[in-house]
Structures are given as structure tokens and as C-alpha cells.
Amino acid sequence: MKSGSNLEKLLEKGEFVVTGELGPPKGTDVEAVKQKAGMLKGNVDAVNITDNQTAIVRMSSIATSKILVDEGLEPTMQMVARDRNRLAMMSDLFGAVALGIKNMLCLSGDHQTFGNHPEAKNVFDIDSIQMIRMVKDMRDEHKVICGDEIEGEFKMFIGAASNPFADPFQYRVHRLAKKVEAGVDFIQTQCIYDMKRFKEFMKQVVDMGLHEKCKILAGVTPLKSVGMARYMAANVSGIIIPEEIIERLKGAGKGNVAAEGIKILCEQIQEVREIEGIAGIHLMAIEWEHRVHEIVEMAGLLPRPKP
Amino acid sequence: MITADRKPFEEIKASVTGYDKIIVLGCETCVAICQAGGEKEAEILASELRLAFGNEGKKVEVNDLHVIRQCDDEFMADPAFLEKVKAADVILSIACGVGVQHACNFFNRTITEKPTRVIPGLNTTFMGANIDVGLWEERCLGCGDCVLERTGGICPITRCAKSLLNGPCGGSSGGKCEINPDTDCAWHLIIERLEVMGELDRIKPVEMYKDWRPSHSGGPRKRVREDLRL
Numbered sequence: 175m176k177s178g179s180n181l182e183k184l185l186e187k188g189e190f191v192v193t194g195e196l197g198p199p200k201g202t203d204v205e206a207v208k209q210k211a212g213m214l215k216g217n218v219d220a221v222n223i224t225d226n227q228t229a230i231v232r233m234s235s236i237a238t239s240k241i242l243v244d245e246g247l248e249p250t251m252q253m254v255a256r257d258r259n260r261l262a263m264m265s266d267l268f269g270a271v272a273l274g275i276k277n278m279l280c281l282s283g284d285h286q287t288f289g290n291h292p293e294a295k296n297v298f299d300i301d302s303i304q305m306i307r308m309v310k311d312m313r314d315e316h317k318v319i320c321g322d323e324i325e326g327e328f329k330m331f332i333g334a335a336s337n338p339f340a341d342p343f344q345y346r347v348h349r350l351a352k353k354v355e356a357g358v359d360f361i362q363t364q365c366i367y368d369m370k371r372f373k374e375f376m377k378q379v380v381d382m383g384l385h386e387k388c389k390i391l392a393g394v395t396p397l398k399s400v401g402m403a404r405y406m407a408a409n410v411s412g413i414i415i416p417e418e419i420i421e422r423l424k425g426a427g428k429g430n431v432a433a434e435g436i437k438i439l440c441e442q443i444q445e446v447r448e449i450e451g452i453a454g455i456h457l458m459a460i461e462w463e464h465r466v467h468e469i470v471e472m473a474g475l476l477p478r479p480k481p
Numbered sequence: 482m483i484t485a486d487r488k489p490f491e492e493i494k495a496s497v498t499g500y501d502k503i504i505v506l507g508c509e510t511c512v513a514i515c516q517a518g519g520e521k522e523a524e525i526l527a528s529e530l531r532l533a534f535g536n537e538g539k540k541v542e543v544n545d546l547h548v549i550r551q552c553d554d555e556f557m558a559d560p561a562f563l564e565k566v567k568a569a570d571v572i573l574s575i576a577c578g579v580g581v582q583h584a585c586n587f588f589n590r591t592i593t594e595k596p597t598r599v600i601p602g603l604n605t606t607f608m609g610a611n612i613d614v615g616l617w618e619e620r621c622l623g624c625g626d627c628v629l630e631r632t633g634g635i636c637p638i639t640r641c642a643k644s645l646l647n648g649p650c651g652g653s654s655g656g657k658c659e660i661n662p663d664t665d666c667a668w669h670l671i672i673e674r675l676e677v678m679g680e681l682d683r684i685k686p687v688e689m690y691k692d693w694r695p696s697h698s699g700g701p702r703k704r705v706r707e708d709l710r711l
Contacts, residue, residue: 255643260690282650285642285660296643303647304690319690337651345649345672348685352647356687364651411652411659 176313176359177329179276180248181220183481185360185389190447191454192475193250193362193391194218194466196242198233207238211245213463217470219478220277222362222456225252229289236266240273250333251275254283259299260308264318267309271328279333279362280305303356306334310357332357336390337364338375340412347378354387361388362456365395365406368414369445376449385451392446395458396469397435400424436469443473482511482610483577484617485518485603493526493573493602494533500570501540503530505602506584507547508576515617518575518603520547526575526602544569551580557587567592575602625695625702631683633674638691640667646688 176182184191194214199206214221221242225235239249251270253263270278282302286294300308309332311317316324336350350361366372372392379385397403397415400423407415419438426434446452455475459466470476487493497503505527513519527545534541546565549556551574557563566572566588574581578601585599607619622639628646629636638644642660649668652659656669675681693699 282643282645285652287642287660298643298645299693300690301643301645301647302650303687307687307689335651340649340651340653341655341666342649342653342669342672349647349649352685352687411654 175329177276177331179220179331180481181250181277182331182359184219184479185453187479187481189454189479190475191219191389191391192217192470192478193220193222193454193456194463195222195224195456195458195460196238196463197224197227197460198235198238200230200232202233204241207233207241208245210463211242211247214466215245215247216478217467217476218457219454220248220250222250222252222279222458225254225281225283226257226289227252227284229256229284229286229291229294231290236270236273236275239270239275243274248277249275250277250279252279252281253305254281255298255301255305256283256286256296259297260319263300263305263308264312267312267330268324268328271330276329277331277333278309279335280309280358281335302334303352306332306353306356306358314357331359333360333362334358335364336361337412338366338372339364339368339414343371343375346375347382347384350379350384351382354384358388360391360453362391363393364412365393365458366442366446367419368416369442371414372446373449376451380451385453389453390451391454391456392449392452393456393458394439394442394446395460396432396439396462396465397423398432398462399435400431436465436472439469440473443475482514482608483579483605484515484607484609485512485577485605487517487522487526487575487603488601490529490533494530496600497530497571497573501542502568502570503527503541503543504566504569504572505530505543505545506551506566506572506574506576506599507545508549508551508574508580509547510550510552512575512577512580512603515611518577520545523547523575526573551576551584553583554587557584558591563588563591566597567594570598572597572599573602574599577603578605623696624691624693625699626692628688631688632671633678633680633683635667635671635674637667637671640665640670646691647684 196210223235223239226232235251239251242249280302286296309330312328313330334353338346403415403420406413423431423434443455505523507520507523508518523545527543530543574584581601588597608621609617609619612618624638641648642658649666653666653669658664658666
């Protein structure tokens, strides 16, 4: 076992896993974290804790992850290369292991110009692929980058992201291959709406045998409103929302859009389950934690299996 | 070349207000080519300052001078030039930041009678190329360890907003960078270039951690050529 996490064990057993996501508060509101955690408990196998997502300052992913551990949920601590150099990353990773965190996700991070401190200086000492290798070497070689031995145990299940909807499309699978070469254990994809492009991507993944070297979780996000769909399509880089989905939401009529969004999501989940190489879903119900139970139940994914 | 932009006029004017004898000092190399701080720009800025102070009824003497390079002693050593510098209350240098500092250091080493005050009239921006008429783009960060041989001659350290060595990130869309639709995605360009050259395999291996010591992260840098030292 790489870390013996719930997520790792379920993936090893071949269960179709469900991971969720929890955005920490813009402050110190522990109760808000606990409340969101309570809505996710029992409905997902692990919960991504975002790291100053969209470059907006929030409670640290490491502290929020620890609150989840205490609440009996398994966190996947996200870590971005934007805010930390290699010293800070390794030091935080020691701390994370010490606090009982067993999964992490290596990310480059949204550029700070998107966030609430665009004046900030970024770091980008190492990139997400190098971060994967760094954590793998910490775990498997028991060494930090410079070669010094790590005192004490270091176990971590290493994740990363993949965006099949960014460009250039033909290169996307090669970037995933680099993450595999760097030593990633699992991948969570960007939100999928363009199923045709995703299937094309997964065919390339399977042709290269990458699905046998890491577990791939398909990213899904419910569309709450037509406005949200339009906003995401226009403003979130690397997201493609086909016009037919937007039309379907519009067609649902006033008061029924959110329900239609969940229906579309459940259909998407069924569709990705059929795709070779998909080991689970990563459900990003952004500020919609209270509907996760309903979604997972409708998708036929309850009860969650025990590791 | 090193590029620069002139500071806003009001900021410049405020910075020289209170002095009676001002010299605007142009630099005829990089900043002249990018039309920010050469002879012509020194003349124009001096005229603007004369006009502005004149309109306020202030008696201020503003002259302009220029040298070939403010980043090199030999172009500022002329005694007649130094006499003029000495007579001024303030030198408004419109060289890059290197020139401003070097001129300040040189004048204070050479003119011993009184300290020489040198202040900047430009904001130094980047090391870049003249892409088109009136257009300059950043091309090099001076990281001290060039990777261009493996990236198709396109620098990811400089031209990727995240300096990624294993890009492109998930924000690359339609060949453009997530931070700005006017900015090309460096990694998109790299992939296209390597594809044309049939060298896409060059970027398939994982590029490992960069050693930032040769860059500014190793502290202010110094270059010594012992064979050229006296």
C-alpha cells in the first residue's frame, strides 16, 4: 500500500469510487467546514480540499484537511505550485502526514491574477509534474529533493489533475503520460461536458495503457443554472460546455433548471462509467454540498463501499 | 534589448519639484531604440517640464543631455559633461534602472565636491524584442541556465505565466494563455514548433527541478572574466 488510504484501498479493490470536493472558508469558520463535511459524509469516499482555489485566500488546505480527519472523513489535500517553493511544500507535506492526511493532489494552481490578491508575487519554483516526482521520491526513496533522509514514516497516495479540454488537444494525453512517468497514482479530470472529446481522449489514454498505470476519475460538476453554464463556458479556462446542454437547461423552464442539471449530471455519470479506463468520478458540487447525497443516490452510487 | 516606459508626467514632475537646476539625461542605447529614454525623449521631457513649471510661474532651469550608455563609465567620463552634471541640482535619468544606478554611482565617485542626486524618469520593464512597429515583447528573464535548445527556441521560463517546464497547463485555450487572451501560450507555441521540426519527442521526458541558483534567486549576480581583469 502506498498510504493505505480509503481511496487507495477502494481503487485497488476495483470499486467505482466517488470523490467530493470542499472549498475551505474565507476565514476561520470551522463550523462551516464541519457543516459541509457532514453533508459529504457517507456519500463520497474522499474529499478534495482545495488550496486557495482561483487564487482567493482561504483557510489552508492542510488545516481544513485536518478538521476533516477529525470529523471522520478522508481528505485529499490539494497543493498548488503557485504559493510555495520546494522547501515549503516538503515541510507542509511532513506536517500533513503527521496530521493523518493520506491523499494529496499536485497542481500548478490558477494564476494569481484571477484571485483577490492579483498584486502578489507568485512562486512556481517547481511545477505540478515535478511535484508528483518530489512526493513519490519522498515516499519511495524516503528522501527529500536534496537527498537527505526523511525521519519517520512518509506515506502518501499521489494524485494530479488532467484537463482533456485544454489545448493543444493532441498533446493532452502526452502531458498525462508525463504525470504517469513522474509517478502519479490517481488522476482527477477537469469537469466533463463535452463527452465526445472526453471519449476521444480516453481512447488515447487506453491505447497508451495509461489507465493501467494510474486510476482515472472523471470530473463532473452539476450545472445549477443557465447563467452558471454560460459563465463557465465563457470564463473558466479549459471548460467546454456544448450548446445542446445549455439548450436543455433552458428548455427545463423556470424552477426546474437545477433538477434538470442534476438529471444531466446523472446521465453523464452513467456515460463515463461505461468508458474503458474510468475508475470513478470526482464530483465537484461547488457550494452545493447539500445536494451531494441526492446526486450520488440518484446516480445509483449509494451506499458507498467499505474499504 | 532592455525596454522601459516613461513614468507618468505628474509623477516625474513631482519628483523634481523643488529643484532649480534639472538635467534630463538620456541614454542612447536600449531605451533609445525602444523610444523611451534616448536623446529625442530627453529633449521632449525637458521641454514639457519647462512648460509645466513656466505655467506655474516657477523659475526652473531644465536642460537635457545624453550619453551613449549610462551603464558604462567610459561614456560619462568627459570633463565638460561632468562639469554640467556638477552644476545641476538633480539629474533626471531616463536610462533603464541599470543606467540610473550606474550613473548615480559614477557621478558620486567622480564628483567629490558635493553629492549628486540621480532619480529615475522611466520604469524599466523587461528584456525583450521589437516584434513589430511600436510593439515589444518579453523574451528572456535572465535565469542563467538556458533551456531554449530543448524547447524549440521558445522560452517557457519567460513566456509561460507560471514558468512551467512541463507545460502546457490546463488553462491553455485556443493557443492563448489563461491569464490574458492577448498572450500566446508559450507551450502551445513550443509544441507547434517542435512538431514542425519533427522533434516533439524532446519534451516527452519529465523535465526535472530547475536549479534557480544561476538566476536572481541565488542573490545579486556578478560576472567575472579573469582574463579581462587588469
